[in-house]
Amino acid sequence: MSGKTSVFSKRLLKIVTDFSSLLILAAVFLFFEAANALNGDHYLTLSNISVILNQSCFLTIIGVAQALVILTGGLNLSIGSVMAFTTVMWGRMLVGNSPDSVHYLVPMAIIVGAGMAIGLVNGLLITKLKMPPFIATFATMFACRGMAWLALGKKVIYNLNSDFRYLGTGVVERLGAFSITVPMIIVFLLLLGTSFLLTRTNFGRRIYFTGSNPVAARFSGIPTDRVIIWVYVLSTGLAAFAGLLYGARLNSFEPGMATQAPFEAITVALIGGIAITGGFGNIWGVLCGSVIVSTIYNGMNSLSVASELQTLVMGGLIIFAVAFNQFLIKQNMELRNELDDSAPDRTRRPAPGEA
């Protein structure tokens, strides 16, 4: 009898740890609601939630780009520089509204393609030259940032095509104070697509397997090199796409943009429950992570915290959130194994990505 209750409580605990990111999110919301209530303000209004979600869109895209790579046990530090380099090189084609200029999808395709090409370089450096991902993407980060500065100098590309800007700023539908924006829809589609890729396709399974044990994956016939190269191509291409959205929102492209992006992306992915060791995590957690981070930024602004102190709070939060989450992930993995052992009738073990 006691065995059954312990299994039940373990099941309960597992459900709790499965949604660890959601728990953190709820805690963050509650904290800012309470802190604002002390000043007599209301924090969790519909309009503010829609602002937070809209802000989190960019973070989600780079978070997904980073999460894909972290799932294979790697890292991509070139995200911010690739955003700057690709948009600065071909962003001029997006300026102005003259009717005879090329359709804005053409330069967008070129920019994402260029990002994928840099991703190919990353992948080749890592798999063929056996460079650690940190160093390889670090080198491309340096090189891309330098080329961006070289291409544009201290100038800024501004006054972008208004059709293109709609992608970053457009509003599709207003439901009272809550407005559904184009970036939200793009991010939702992206998450659906990535989730399908990771959990329902062969390639996704290979990503998880390569990340959790590269040697075993290779010996069981998975072309790990090809998987890793593809993941870097996808990730860096996504980074270039994120650069486009970023520029569309700010109405400008500049060589110095998004220097912190790779680290923000790592933060978002790790708070979202992706294990840094690779092979474990759910892509929807990234959405949770990015909403948490943008809620914290938004909340600190609502409490008018000085910008120097915001870096301090952010730094501390990264450390504590990741520590907390790593702890929960470990508990979750142990519980999952125990539950599997105690339930012999379940023939199918859950895949590493299922949560």
Added chain:
Amino acid sequence: MSASAGRKNRGFGLSLLPNSIFAFLLVFLLASLWVPRFFSPGNLSTLLLQASILIILSIGMSLVIIAGGIDLSMGGVLSMCGVIMALCLSQGMHVLAAILVGLACGGLFGLLNGFFVTRMKVPAFIATFGSMGIAQSIANTLSNKRTIYWEEGSHSSILDFLGGNIIRIEFGPEASMIFYVPFLVVLTVIVVGCIIFLFKRTVLGSYTFAIGENEETARLCGIATQKWTLLLYMISGMMASLAALLVLIRTNSMQPTSGDGLEFQAVVAAVLGGNALEGGKGSLYGAVFGALTLYVVRNSLTLKGIDTSTTMIVIGAVLVGGMILNELAARHERARSRKS
């Protein structure tokens, strides 16, 4: 670890030296041939002085990297400790006391990093990235984002001594013909020498390699891995504050942003020196020459009048080239050990 032990028996050979020495010699030779005014006594002295900050940082970084971690907070700690020292000086505190306060702050911050990594089990990359934000924020808040100067006082003679030259030889009347050795370079050599001595002659080195190679095995072998890791992070924090002292004396003021980006240069220097990021492999000499290689490249490009954006690309290329060189050397080594 086993590779270095095996090498000792083979006696002195070229393969004993870290690869970055060859990279350094190559770059140095090319710069001397192609860049006018590079191989002049004055420029070489400037080069040494410029590189000494990065050398100190990269030594601390290599220690942590060999143990399988990384310390991205070094730049932030440099700014923070520099600001604290400068504030102490501007309040009229004695120089030596101010320096001690700065070093203590660096050490304490390093301990904090070690605590995050060992006790809270946060991956080193994330933990030190977070604490980089914390340190930068402290530097900005304390200094109000302004450059800090201090009045001439009773302590200025000590500062003058620290900033002065030990040796000065004039080969000619122009500034480029004067060879000088500043006290800061001597200080760097002494500190680096001490650390390398400790690393080679005490258990510090072998424990560091053991922890980096396999922490679990090291723990089972009776090494107090958590304490040693804490110590390593503390040393790296103190190295950052020592580098802050160098910056402070060289510029005679302190900006809260002076450490920005230096941690990445230190990583590049350490990696060029053959320190593998997965831990358990590397050398401190290598890191010193890695730092020198970087500064030869930067210095010669500046003398040629090439702007900093190109320098960034070239540094990326040097990093890739150095890594290829390291990989080739490792393959050569493996092939030879298979034969014997």
